[in-house]
Amino acid sequence: MAKINSNYAKLAAGYLFPEINKRVSAFASANPGVNVYRLGIGNTTEAIPAHILSGLSFGAEKLGKRETYSGYGDEQGDKRLREAIANYYLDVDAKIAPNEVFVSDGAKCDSANIQSIFSRDNVIAVQDPAYPVYIDTNVIAGRTGKFDSKSGQYEGIIYMPCTEEEGFIPNVSSFRIKTGEKFHGLRINLKADLIYLCSPNNPTGAVMNRKSLENFVQYARENKSVIIFDAAYSWYVKDPDLPKSIYQIEGANECAIEIQSFSKLAGFTGVRLGWAVVPMALAVKNSKPGQLNGMWNRRQTTFFNGASNIAQEGGLYVLSPEGRSECGGLVNYYMNNAGIIRKGLESMGIKVYGEDNAPYVWMKNPNGMKSWDFFDKMLKEARVVTTPGAGFGPSGEGYTRLSAFGHTERVQEAVESIKKNLERTW
């Protein structure tokens, strides 16, 4: 008699984005012909530039000739691409070897799967608010207790509140306090084993500075914890003083796994390509040198069969000088959108955050409106799809994420629609 994984039943609700899609579809059905502005999902909209596109086309063409055809590649990724990625780290003054790089079909998959190499009894810590995948995958893996709808939290997870007062940056003291003490009024466990950090953060756009990352690295090294660092939005960091990779922090290679993506860099959201770095020096108590690298290698060779060879060929073109320059154009395009959203909202007296070094604008809802109420209001009255802050964790309540991914003219129209239809109600 087969039994189902009962952890699935613990999941609080639908995954955030399908829930949004459901509400948008319902609105569209009820209002046929009405145009909706999409500032919800962080989905790229601009064409892939010429040089990078030629890489993808070349990847496809090669399969049409026997001499250049390729079947299964290495599960860890094409050797040339692993080398190009290792070289990318030199740009940010970090030293990563090709055999520490594992090419994947995207950062979402790596963020979701990385927990597989750790035992079930690890305590995880997440930023609040954060990308829901970190929590949901650990719920399914059985690392949490029940969801408490009152607090909006799962039992057994350490939530690191990222509040307006602290610039939405997580504070390592979240799990340095003593048992029984309260922090930001929340129940907190004592020690974090696996710490998920996302910088620039999705959804707040907040970027951790060097000092805040150093604090986490110090904590992880002292406690033999592992940091899982999601750097998928690092391409949007303009300020040269802000780290783009955790490996810019000394000692991070002993305690951190980094996850990266081609999605928001090159418009590869649908092409599917990313990577994870599991350094040889990464260690936990009693682990042998290289053991965690070897375990991730085993995980990938057993559960995965490599990213598409066409996508990987495209990835090589992305990391070429021409490709990098084309990506710069894409990044500027979306950052210009972020500026339009910020200025528009500020002109309506709204407080906004994040957009300086990230493609997301994090806004404080007017009149203390709740996240999903404001989501519905924005959809029904301004026809603008947003993402409710509460969907990213209890500390996101009362906030809204606006995505800068979209055609500029549509972003402008969306901002005007908000101004026209909603400003007077605030």
Add this chain to the structure above:
Amino acid sequence: MAKINSNYAKLAAGYLFPEINKRVSAFASANPGVNVYRLGIGNTTEAIPAHILSGLSFGAEKLGKRETYSGYGDEQGDKRLREAIANYYLDVDAKIAPNEVFVSDGAKCDSANIQSIFSRDNVIAVQDPAYPVYIDTNVIAGRTGKFDSKSGQYEGIIYMPCTEEEGFIPNVSSFRIKTGEKFHGLRINLKADLIYLCSPNNPTGAVMNRKSLENFVQYARENKSVIIFDAAYSWYVKDPDLPKSIYQIEGANECAIEIQSFSKLAGFTGVRLGWAVVPMALAVKNSKPGQLNGMWNRRQTTFFNGASNIAQEGGLYVLSPEGRSECGGLVNYYMNNAGIIRKGLESMGIKVYGEDNAPYVWMKNPNGMKSWDFFDKMLKEARVVTTPGAGFGPSGEGYTRLSAFGHTERVQEAVESIKKNLERTW
């Protein structure tokens, strides 16, 4: 303090194919310039035919124009592709709805991940020999005890011996016997909760007939077990009386998940595309209607972000009439190779199996040679890479798998090399 998943340490050895690669690399280094014939991994070698290739190229090109660009698609797959796959099932007289189809990046990933929706205390049953992924992923998930190097088995798994006497077909009576009894001399548990079946089987090439599948479906329905049916090689079944899909068996939609692949059909091994069917009618004890379908949906939307949009566009072309016809040509090409291998080995007095309806030849080693010994002999003396039968389970000991995927002229040379260098030693 982070702790590692100790289940990884239970894994008997390296994953089979990396181990083969290691030995081949060592041989190549020791014998520079020596040409090696590859009949090991089931890796496609022929160019993707014109019409299907144009689908892949079109998929890439679309990304270069704003009007046709696409970013994230549905995690479950492009609606058009889900419909085309549902339509494919009509060819085999099975009824599958598009919302029961989940497009993925390949059958390996689905075979590996499907166990996630079941609880840890399910007892799994596997064919012996079988594709190693079924077992290894369940070891990592904690569903087994230790590996017993004497029996070549993990504690807690039901092995269904597929022997020469029974045409290498699994027998449902493997787990119908009483506790304490022995079957084929092996320790057996009483009940199987999750039953992995692969037909045509990798590695033996044996195809389950209607009666044997009916027996399993009956068992599963009576015991509320779930069959995970890997049909990745069904494209090679020529005999019209042999089922290509488990859904050709009445009642299978209540108890079976089917996993399929474009890899061996269209040469998509490197392109990465496959699908899983989780029927709405699939039920276990106390499950609500559609619950398992919903759980797999949740798993995929949480851990996965869809197959590459380029690969999916190619998949649509594969399932078109022109594409299907092109695939027929590829299948015939490899089946011709299988015939060459079979005839060559038979002319040397070797007993071979499988190749009639599968792209693998399963041979009995001469002089009762052990699998890895014979692997080394074939590599060193005939320069032919094979796959040792024992790598697929203890019942594979004494056998060898030869893959029909390769250029015909190389396959011919490989067979001649075996004849020239080894026949006299048998």
